[in-house]
Amino acid sequence: MASRTKVKRIEPSFGGASTGDELSVSAEDRVVRPAKQKSRSAGKGAKGRGGRASRLRGGLFGWFGKAVYWSLVLGLWGGIAAAGLVVFYAARMPSATTWEVPxxxxxxxxxxxxxxxxxxxxxxGGEAVGLHEMSPFIPMAVVAIEDRRFYDHFGVDPIGLARAFVQNVLEGRVAQGGSTLTQQLAKNLFLKPERTIERKVQEVMLALWLERQHSKEEILELYLNRVYFGSGSYGVEAASRRFFGVSARNVTLSQAAVLAGLLKAPSRLSPARDPEAAEERAQVVLAAMRDQGAIADTDLASAMSAPAARAAAYWxxxxxxxxxxxxxxxxxxxxxxxxxxxxxxxxxxxxxxxxxxxxxxxxxxxxxxxxxxxxxxxxxxxxxxxxxxxxxxxxxxxxxxxxxxARRQPGSAFKPFVFQAALEQGARPDSTRNDAPVAIGKWRPENYEGKYYGRVTLTDALAKSLNSVAAQLARDAGVDRVIEVAHRMGINSKLDRNASIALGTSDVxxxxxxxxxxxxxxxxxxxxxxxxxxxxxxxxxxxxxxxPKNTPRVVRPDIVGMMNAMMMRTVEAGTxxxxxxxxxxxxxxxxxxxxxxxxxxxxxxxxxxxxxxxxxxxxxxxxxxxxxxxxxxxxxxxxxxxxxxxxxxxxxxxxxxxxxxxxxxxxxxxQKAVPLQAIEPAGFQRDEAENPATGAVRRPAVGVGESTASSKSILSIILGN
CATH class of the missing domain: 3.40.710.10 (DD-peptidase/beta-lactamase superfamily)
Incomplete structure (x- = not known):
């Protein structure tokens, strides 16, 4: 078997001895070349001074750059989000072609x-007053304190918004508002008093629309006639009459300053609640008017010397x-x-x-x-x-x-109808009754303090307001008759059908x-x-x-004369x-x-x-x-x-x-009295000649200082005077 030849593996190396086959990077190949070596002593100085300064500069400018960068990014996205909200809320509003001032x-x-x-x-609570009709001090004061750039902006005031933002940041609270008068009018006319982003966006859009559709004078007139001034007063006319008792046409400079000052806090600054606070705010308004050249120093001094406005807490x-x-x-x-x-x-x-x-x-x-x-x-x-x-x-x-x-018992003030019922059935003022304790069923009426006078005329009985006699008359005439007389004369309330009606126990x-x-x-x-x-x-x-209606005669002339003679006695010598x-x-x-x-x-x-x-x-x-x-x-x-x-x-x-x-x-x-019921029904009128609507005998329509003298003329004719 052939033997294998062992091959040596060659690993890449960095920084060692260079060979042709090695993978290495030289200093010339680097993007940023390292600085040359310095002496140890020089290196220490650089490290102690320049190194710290370099890190400080790098950290400061690095943080600032990042802040600017991210601010721009966030601002861009915020603007996109705001635009999106505007588009979203605008889509929720009715078409602008349907907008109109209510x-x-x-x-x-x-x-x-x-x-x-x-x-x-x-x-x-007040009639509309044209801008040209009202006191010129009113619009001057309102513009001076509420929207000094009213005649310069287009419905929204960026300068005013920026100024209000800075002032609020400096004071750490909401010290100024950025809304223009046009925005306030838009809010009052179209929107609900909600503090939401949607409402604010809609307010701005409506303000821009108002400025396109109406002149500055029309906008200011609309505002002054609809804004709330406190104490239940909407509009400048209602407020002027409420607080000063004069029309908005006659308001003075100091009064106009009070009205303009109320707009900041109508309830809290109302002269009806706190006249001193209203006056203090009015002086701020006057100062603003002077600063803007609306009034002179002499006008300011004169207005500030006027006493604080005082108004009743309510009408x-x-x-x-x-x-x-x-x-x-x-x-x-x-x-x-x-x-x-x-x-x-x-x-x-x-x-x-x-x-x-x-x-x-x-x-x-x-x-x-x-x-x-x-x-x-x-x-x-x-x-x-x-x-x-x-x-x-x-x-x-x-x-x-x-x-x-209010329905209350009339007491004895009801008795004339009882006595009239008796006269209409034949009694006369000089007719007599026995004033003594009387029982009508289980009811036993008593005179005031229990006093009784025996035999008395009806005139004396009415003058002394004797309950016993009134009860007897009601019994004799009949309760139904008494009720009929009272209703005929003008009582509209339901009257209880009982004997005590003679003493006025039914509410009227x-x-x-x-x-x-x-x-x-x-x-x-x-x-x-x-x-x-x-x-x-x-x-x-x-x-x-x-x-005037065709009102009927409800009492015969002779009964009128007798009743008047009897009740005159009540004033002359009675109760x-x-x-x-x-x-x-x-x-x-x-x-x-x-x-x-x-x-x-x-x-x-x-x-x-x-x-x-x-x-x-x-x-x-x-x-x-x-x-x-x-x-x-x-x-x-x-x-x-x-x-x-x-x-x-x-x-x-x-x-x-x-x-x-x-x-x-x-x-x-x-001359004997004839019962009314026998010849004339309730609510009668005898004939056209006597009907007040036909003119022969006219119903008296007199006021203080006037009267009719028909009774005197009749008497003169009869007596030959």
């Missing part, structure tokens, strides 16, 4: 009979009870309110002031002593127009309208009870109640106008003596069990006024009756309302008082 919520301007403003109601005026009632009635008259309207009411602002003063003063002075917290007053003229209405002690504390909504509102007394004042015609005379739009187009003020007046007091309600409803030939005092929770008052608080308030109001006017007699009183002479002339038999 209609401003309509305003309801409510004015008194003389044109004076009562209130503005609606979503904005406190009692006229707001009227405004609330009007807002309830408007939809029934013209349907849904789709644009600004002007509502002309029947309310007299002077009388409204007197009414509020009479209620508020008495409660402020006697509330604690008499344990009374609320009051209400309604005053109606002979046509049925409400001239004044107070629904409570203080509208700011309670907006519940006790005049038209002050408004309907007062209205039911109006036929006594106007000669026998039912009151055609109304608050609203006319509704127009700003252009003057009439949308609604009150037209309402404190009501007398120099005019011929009549009425009836009422006090319910345990003094839970105190009433007086009285009238002259011009006005019928009802007053109520009590507590919302029905708690008894202390030493408060219809003959005390209620008559005092009535007196104060009516005396002021009739000041300087010549007295006018009540209808039919002179005719009734001349009855004995007439009996002698004509014969007593011709």
């Amino acid at each position: 209609d401003r919520a309509p305003n309801v301007k409510i004015v008194a009979v003389d044109g004076m403003l009562i209130a503005n109601r609606g979503a904005n 406190t005026g009692s006229e707001n009870y009227v405004a609330d009632r009007v807002m309830d009635e408007v939809p029934d008259l013209i349907g849904e309110v789709g644009s600004d309207i002007i509502v002309e009411t029947t309310v007299d602002q002077t009388l409204q002031h007197f009414a509020e003063l009479s209620i508020r003063t008495l409660i402020d002075q006697n509330g604690a002593k008499n344990r009374v917290s609320q009051g209400a007053l309604v005053s109606i003229d002979n046509s049925g127009a409400i001239r004044a209405m107070v629904g409570g002690h203080d509208y700011a504390k309670s907006q519940f309208d006790r005049a038209s909504e 509102t002050p408004l309907e009870l007062t209205a039911a007394y109006v036929p006594y004042a106007n000669g026998g015609f039912k009151a055609d109640l109304h608050f609203i005379r006319r509704i127009t739009n700003p252009a003057g187009e009439v949308l609604y106008e009150f037209k 309402a003596k404190r009501a007398a003020f120099g005019w011929p007046a009549a009425g009836k007091t009422g006090t319910t069990q345990n003094a839970r309600d105190a009433w007086f409803v009285g009238y002259t030939a011009n006005l019928t006024t009802g007053v109520w005092f009590g507590n919302d929770d029905g708690q008894p008052m202390k030493n408060a009756t219809g003959g005390s608080l209620a008559t005092i308030a009535w007196h104060d109001f009516m005396a002021a309302a009739h000041e300087g006017l010549p007295p006018v007699p009540l209808p039919g009183v002179e005719f009734y008082r001349a009855q004995p002479k007439l009996d002698a002339i004509i014969g007593a038999s011709a």
Whole structure:
């Protein structure tokens, strides 16, 4: 067998002895050649100084370069992401061709009979005011503090954004906002108050669209008429009237600064909440206006010296009870309110002031002593127009309208309808009844403090408010008859069919009870109640106008005369003596069990006024009756309302008082009262000649200082005077 020859394996080597077959790399082949060897001493110095400096420079510039690099990369990707978000959120928005500025919520301007403003109601609470109409200080102040570059940017202000960003970083908090007025308007018009990226992107896009579609002046006008100024005030007109009691047309420089200052924090800076904070912010606004050349130094000094604006915590005026009632009635008259309207009411602002003063003063002075917290007053003229209405002690504390909504027992103030039912069935004011304890079934009514007077006339019984006699009359006339009379006169509430109705145990509102007394004042015609005379739009187009109805005569003239003579006695010498003020007046007091309600409803030939005092929770008052608080308030109001006017007699009183002479002339038999039911049904009107709508005998539509004198003319003719 042949022997194998052993072959030696050759391995590659680096750095050893060179052979032709070896794989090796020389120094010349390297990309970076090594530095030449230095002496040991020189090497140490380089290593100690240059080496450290080289590493420091390399590390610093290396880190900076990486930071710049990655910043550019991240910025690029961030821009791509932002663009993607914009595209994404833009795709979620409706097409720009469908965008339009939404209609401003309509305003309801409510004015008194003389044109004076009562209130503005609606979503904005103020009418729209053109930029050229409002005080020039308002737009100047708002632009100065909210968007100084408003007239220079295109809807979004990059400079303003950068400035706000720097300021916020320096202060470590959100000290400035970067939104322009156009962006704020876009947010208010189109978007919900959400703090999201989507909403911000949409805000910017809408702002750009607004700037393309509208001029700067139009954008600013839209903004000022819709922005929220706090305390329930939307728009500059509502805010001006809310805080200063003037129109935006008449706002001063200092007031404009307050308004502009509110935009930063409407609730916190409201003059109604913190007048000092509002004034401090206003001075910042004034300084900004001066710095931008909008006002001079003299203007600044003058405005800063003005006192801080002070506003009531809420609308406190009692006229707001009227405004609330009007807002309830408007939809029934013209349907849904789709644009600004002007509502002309029947309310007299002077009388409204007197009414509020009479209620508020008495409660402020006697509330604690008499344990009374609320009051209400309604005053109606002979046509049925409400001239004044107070629904409570203080509208700011309670907006519940006790005049038209609260149902309370009227007590003895209901008795006139009982006595009228008796007269219509043949009784006369001088008819007598025995005032003594009486039992009607299981019911035993008692007089006030248990006093009884024996044989008394109906006139004295009504003047002294004797429960025993009223119960007897209701029993004799019949409960159904009493209810029919009350409803015929103007009571709308359901009345309980029981004997105690004679003492006013069924609930009624002050408004309907007062209205039911109006036929006594106007000669026998039912009151055609109304608050609203006319509704127009700003252009003057009439949308609604009150037209008197064909109201029926509900009381015969002779019954009117007898009732007025009887109730005049109540004021002259009965429970309402404190009501007398120099005019011929009549009425009836009422006090319910345990003094839970105190009433007086009285009238002259011009006005019928009802007053109520009590507590919302029905708690008894202390030493408060219809003959005390209620008559005092009535007196104060009516005396002021009739000041300087010549007295006018009540209808039919002179005719009734001349009855004995007439009996002698004509014969007593011709003057006997005929039961109304026998010849005329409930709610009757005799013929067209007497119907107030036909003009022969007109329904009196009089206000303060006016009256009818038909009863006097008839008497003069009969007596030959």
